[in-house]
Amino acid sequence: MANIRTMSFDAVIVGGGGSGMRAALQLAQSGYKTAVITKVFPTRSHTVSAQGGITCAIASDDPNDQWQWHMYDTIKGSDYIGDQEAIEYMCQTGPEAVFELEHMGLPFSRTEEGRIYQRPFGGQSKEFGEGGQAARTCAAADRTGHALLHTLYQGNLKNETTFLNEWFAVDIVKNADNAVVGVVAINIETGETVYVKAKATVFATGGAGRIYASTTNAHICTGDGIGMALRAGFPVQDIEMWQFHPTGIHGAGTLVTEGCRGEGGYLVNKDGERFMERYAPNAKDLAGRDVVARSMVLEILEGRGCGPNGDHVYLKLDHLGEETLNAKLPGILELSRTFAHADPVKEPIPVVPTCHYMMGGIPTNVNGQALTIDSEGNDQVIEGFYACGEAACVSVHGANRLGGNSLLDLVVFGRASGMFIEKQLREGIELKDASEAEIEAAMAGLNRLNNSNDGESAATLRAELQTIMQNYFGVFRRGDFMQEGIAKLAALRPRIENVALGDKSNAFNTSRIEALELQNLFEVAEATAITAEARTESRGAHARDDFQERDDENWLCHSVFFPGEKRVGKRGVNFTLKTREPFQPKVRTY
């Protein structure tokens, strides 16, 4: 018997970051009974760490800017496996969503005209790549994510959203029709396990950068939503596509915004050479992130890295002057002084490509409805289940995300999911109740963990997992290495399933949470590994030594990982635009 309490809502949103709180805001305003389950107090979510800004054609820096140019850049940046319908929706709706945030109080930096300040970011152009560098990233100094997240939390307070703060969702509850009817969750403070029942369950659980040893991501980025979806038997899409941000601080992994290069900073090797001029003669340091990250790794591999071990390069900012740095990049000064012991006013920051963003995720349509693929290869909506933000793959980022597009993605699709669910709730959602056995099924993993006796510690197993991913599935990948990595992961699975729980108490038991997070990390890592090995080409962030070319004939498509049989399938990319002819794949140069 699933002898636990039930709490019922119209909609439950798992995750209190940017996309979850944007969806929650929409639903709270509609009056539907909405709850946000969040494992940390909402303003501690990883959105808070976004620095440089939110890219959107609001025509402030350039009064003639067009959202269509932003759309073109995003499609090119995705290396043509971003869904064009979704990218069109994001770029077109973006200005409205950004102005809403401003009206809500977001303290954007300003131009002399009093408009929102926009800075140049990588991969941005005017006139469909023909008009030179654009400045399209709306910024609140270099703390845009912080400003955005706090503003959204404040908006939710104003609209009296119910927050289940410091609650952790354990697993999905499915009914007899394979529809999602809520989650089993733990109240971390008390240890109580509750069935949180909902007509609409939205996963806004963020990324999983902690599968790698070196990451810009917070400790909490453990792919909980992806882990739960895979355990429930639902597929994930393009999960092999991981973005390595060019500028993580060497050693610490903390992020240094692309805005540094947008403001005029650049990378140099040990000879002081501005090497990006060789790799991307036009865009230079503002080429796509995948291009810059690979160039950096090549410099290091070819012996031109900096430092005693030649294992990083330098980001030079001192030529911008103290005044500019204080005004535009104050947070970076603070981070560099703290974590690199380097004062950017006087000396360069040691940086190295660092795992940053999960382009893949739960496949959805533009309404946030989660999808699976039937045996004939057709999309099927999973009733009751939605996803948005980094956990989702809608897909606007394809094989490589452009800087500043993650914040736009999370507000646009958080909002779209909320609006669509509101409409569905108004029309009436009928889902069968879960049986006791079905609720019990969602508790199986937790029960097993609670009863574990032997087993190894979560910390040991996590470190091992992260090392495998770092060594075998990094910036450059090769088939035989990846097969070795997959074998190592297969050997690791039973050990992680048998992880020890060294603390069995109820009150604020973070060891229990960390063990559950580790299991989620593992699901993401395994899906990444198997899919990366299967995609026999190089595209966007997925760069293979043994298949160095993009293969449009076979791989101009999404990968879909089915957890049951651990099979990799394919799904067509959407090439339909409402407003113009779609963009056809071309060779991608910067």
Added chain:
Amino acid sequence: MLNVSIYRYNPEVDNEPYMQDFQIDTQGKDIMVLDVLEKLKAEDPTLVFRRSCREGVCGSDGMNISGKNGLACVTPLSEAVKNNKLVIRPLPGLPVIRDLVIDMSQFYAQYEKIQPYMINNTPAPAIERLQSPEERAKLDGLYECILCACCSTACPSFWWNPDKFIGPSGLLQAYRFLADSRDTATEERLANLDDPFSVFRCHGIMNCVQVCPKGLNPTKAIGHIRNMLIRSAT
């Protein structure tokens, strides 16, 4: 070996809190206090603390480190170790849930009391509301607050009246909205603060300024609110 003394309390096991001593080999490296806690937790899974971003922007790991409130993730040992000893306690003045985890309900309640959101009931334009760089500059030093509670839990006035005195963090945010050229609720906001406790329990002790990990100055913001209250009363 570094000596580390940590406040421990598990309500299910302990009748009262105690200090537990650990030893850790940091190999002479100037790592962060959070790194020390992570290493100790790998050995003792019952040790409990909050953490998230590990770069000083999320505000999860506020704690009392060798007598001073701060964020564990951006406090290097070189700033915190005295006589080869590191002492870690929960933030003072609020109830302890377990070990270094405090119950922040009262802190959040004070934040909510100041209506921490923009109020402007005039119809919004089709684009953003305009704001000059000078007007926007007034928000610098205010909006960056990360709600870590280091300041309010360092404030004797907040310890004494956590239910009635808004505290430095909440007041900093109150002023963030009072100072925003886009907000139109100045009178309403001031009226809500106009009582003997909400603002005027600040006695200018300035512990808040000393401990703020973001280098913000709540005392100054409180001074501005006082002036606005006095002006509106005359």
